[in-house]
Amino acid sequence: MAIYTQYRSSFDRSLAALLSLVLVALTLGILWGEQRARGKARLSRSNAAGRPARPVRLGWWTPIALILPAVIVVLALALPLGVMLSWLMQGIENGETWRPVGAAIVNSLTAGTLAAVVTVLAALPVAILAARYRGTLSHWLERGAYIGYGLPGVVIGLSLVFFGANYLPALYQTMAILIFAYAVRFLPQALGSTRSSLLQVSPRLDEAARSLGLSPWQTWRRVILPLVRPGILAGAALVFLTVLKELPV
Template sequence: MTFRFGRRGRQAPGFLWIPAVAVGLLSLAPVYYLAVRSTERGWEPWRDVAERSLWPLLVDSLQLAVVVVACSLAIALPGAWLTVRTDLPWRRAWAVALALPLAIPSYVMGLAVVAALGPRGLLQDWLQPLGVERLPEIYGLPAATLTLTAVSYPYLYIVLRAALRAADPSIEEAARSLGSGRLRAFASVTLPALMPAIAAGSLLVALYALSDFGGVATVRYTTFTRAVFLEYTSSFDRSRAAVLGVMLGVLAVTVLMLELLARSRYQSRLRSARTAPSTPIPLGRWRWPATGYLAIIVLVSEVLPVFVLCWWLGRGIAAGTDLPDVRGPLEHTLTLGLAGAAITTVLALAPAVLSARYGGFMARVVEQATFIAHALPGLVIALALVFFGIAYARPLYQTTWMLLLAYVVLFVPNALAALRAPLLRQDPHLEDAAASLGRRPFSTLATVTLPLARPGASAAFVLVFLTIVKELPATLLLSPPGYRTLAGVTWSTSSEAFLGSAALPGLLIIGLAALPAAVLAWRGDDESIER
């Protein structure tokens, strides 16, 4: 039937709209306020920024994004293909291991890169006896590329895995039955089918590279985010920071729009495909080189940071230095993570139910509103909330509530995506069935829709918790004075020459984030981590 899957004409119960629209407005408020703030001093700061720093910042930011995307592709494409389509040994374990850098914050990775490869770093220590006095300069683009590739390739990898799993393997079989070799079949049939997914995933990585603040700051590579932060902390007049924030925001939203475009194309192309289990492609003598390649990736992106941190921690203990007290920050991080995850998941419920179970124009508008906020780098949202707090919400400003508000604005889209995925998989007529059995809309929601949202809700909770634990810029800008979190301690001690103090909180963050990340990757909630 033509209209079987259309949810057109389904009337969503009115009481769902109030929280959904509220969440949409909440997401837009900081964006709106940042725009207002940036034009408060007229066009003077704009002209100033445009003349002095716009061009170099744009070049450096885009340069980093392009290089990181290229490196991520070189990792994610073989990684996804090997773990989905071949008989690689320990496939499932590799699949999880490749997604695990999700647990490592970019500033911790940056720290590890500098500590390992920088001047007076680990590598030089080892090479000194051999007469090597100086290593090539690592700060800047090389370290930024290494750092951001290591932490952002998993986003592309997850998108590609999902696309490869959804792609019908029989089209490749069809190509082979028409006389194409394995390689030609992949290149002529599978790869073109993957192109939209590659585009969408690459743009996601680019967005990450443009939005990241902690990673580029630790390796001293100045992109828009670092410039915003420097303006914010160094000058009294914050208009320039606001202007730079708006420019970065426009750049990020542009990238996100391109990403949505690519995504809509690959979803329409792949969703209907039947997902038959395919016979794994035998790797033959390529098994061990392939395993080796993946091992190097895991070694650099996961083992290296953990090892470096442990090594510094050991040296710190051996040298008898005072380790920072992490009990307070640990407690704060846990409180913020749990409370933030709970609030965000609850707030994302109404828009998720509307968009996944009812659809329609207004549901899309609300969803898009939350995604605009999502496109903006955490630093920009945090900056906007600082301005907003000072101007309109004085009692909230510099309280943990403001920080939680920032987390909600930042991570509602993640929770929404995680909630949506399982809701979309259910028969679209379940609510109709309940209505035809005489249930009122509220009762239908309570007895049918919400129970179905439970698996999605737990995924959303875990995902948001993991992200909050890692989050840096909003935590830096909005934490109440004296309220220290693990991320804050890691950041503030990392500028010290001796990394022993930053090692412990850094390891704790990885420890807290690793388990949720592994659970999500193991359960295969690809759709929920994607965002």
């Protein structure tokens, strides 16, 4: 909020830029602490077997355990949906048509889908390097991907507006630069889930597939990608929903 206020209220935008750099520095500090806490831990599973969880009988706590989640669902989902439906009915009663709403929904779904696809494609190589080929390059690529998430959306948006207006006028105010902005902004969401899925796949599967005659590409396509597909789809869904939330319809 301070960055946006300084940008809107001051002719000199230097203070807004300085506050943005402070956020970048804080993001780098948090990433450094996360790296130190994680260390060199290996998270891959040696096998697919697991012990079944033992159910715990709640006794007289059972009604409370059922009511509390229900209250959260009502407050987080039912209440906002009810308000929006109320607004919708008021608009229909006042003679509003569905045509602008339909066009807005189509535009939002298109932007969300394209942003999810582009973001996942950009996150996949970084996740592979971070999970399989640890080194200085992969370390800085992974950390750099999180910087955009630490910046306010207004900073990224205004930066791309300035760049497009001055250096790429053909892309100014187009869907392409909007998708690029969302890819920069939400890359960590796709990267985190994809990287976590890759870390759970044992490198021994790569070695076994290679020993059976598969090429590196065949190993990734036929062995690794099917195992990490849930994480990739989860990242894509998260980006899609976040874009729909951030993009005014």
